[in-house]
Amino acid sequence: MRLTCPLCGPRDRREFYYYGAADYLDRPAADAAPEAWDAYLHLRDNIAGPVRDLWYHDQGCGSWLVVDRDTVSHEMLSVRAVAEDRA
């Protein structure tokens, strides 16, 4: 399994840290209801198929990455920097 880092190019999976579903990008406001925090921290769509998740190029450039990936085939569909994804 390889991820193509936008800065470093195609690299082995071992260089990256998987953080979890991209739900982590939508952090609720500090005073949001407890339900919103529960959903953010714990509840997941957990899809079999194309998903969007967050990886960190730990042993590379140190970028946080948004990865579109298929959880059934392990195919990498796209890898973008979080900053770019949010722009």
Next chain:
Amino acid sequence: MRYSGFKVLTEGFSGNRGWTRAWREPEPKAEYDIVIIGGGGHGLSTAYYLARNHGLRNIAVLEKGYLGGGNVGRNTTIVRANYFLPGNQEFYSHSLKLWEGLEAELNYNVMHSQRGLINLFHSDGQRDAFARRGNAMISQGDDAELLDRAAVRRLLPYLDFDNARFPVQGGLLHRRGGTARHDAVAWGYARGADRLGVDLIQNCEVTGIDTAGGRVTGVQTTRGAIRARKVGIVVAGRSGQVAAMAGMRLPVESHVLQAFVTEGLKPAIDHVISFGMGHFYISQSDKGGLVFGGDLDFYASYAARGNLPMVEHVMEAGMTLMPMIGRARVLRSWGGIMDMTPDGSPIIDRTPVEGLFIDCGWNYGGFKAVPASGWCMAHLMATGEPHEVARRFRLDRFATGHLLDEEGTGSQHNLH
């Protein structure tokens, strides 16, 4: 048909022509009192105990593939009761007691072998933690013995005791821990449930959950609609998809866990050995194959196969601990889809939909739980109240903060 040694003998002399099918293959009825979704270990044991303990008869288990084709037939078969936290302790203790009577109960040889489980430690800090865990196990009524280095050496002379990074300093021995034949557990419960009148319906995938006015009314399947008064979701790695059919999002992320088996060898490893620091554990099957595994691949996945980095890691850890296995040839490796919760503990609870129940979140440790999970899920579905030993396995514990973080690593999806 009752199985016995005598039966094996007489069948052996008469050409084995007298064996009958272990269970029926019924057509699904239009309506059941209770439908269990998922024919893995937990679904089958739930159906069995609904019939056995609660006298219920009009029950179906719906399985999308074949019985035992999921994780129950893919695990490395370790059975133990060495948990530490209240909530987990009494549950796994109850489960081990059920294991100890399971063969007589089911009239089925599940090859439960209490060969002893040894968790190795490598430092003073780890020794203290294991001593504490052992004491907790003993006060729960289970067994534990703290072994020093010499005692471990007597039992496991082939370990590399002087490894530079992880010298073996001792271990926690749980004599009643061991293994069982995984398929046989599924088959034994299936046969037991069938004999109590449960319909086991294979090749029947649930594609929808019907509700009316906040109550469950039945399920849609690839073999037609089936009405039901109560429905249990017991689908392990597929929990997210099936719960979504009832509009629920779960605190579950599915990950792949790999395992490996070598060619058959003469008996060499008499126990189950767990090398936690290296993320490696091993036992030897009755056929002689070394059965071993390690950690998750650590990314969400529904592919029943993993990637090479974890293969390499597991092999390295094995060689670190016991270099003697280096010449054994690996025959097969595979993966299973694990229903991981943020705190690493399971869920057996009601859902917001009346009459709909869920049993999931078994992470990589649900095989040992098969008897008690079925026992407690059946209790919950029959009486509407959680069973005493499973009352902390609540669906809302993440929202309320009543976590069961056995590893003490935190409540986050990628940490267990």
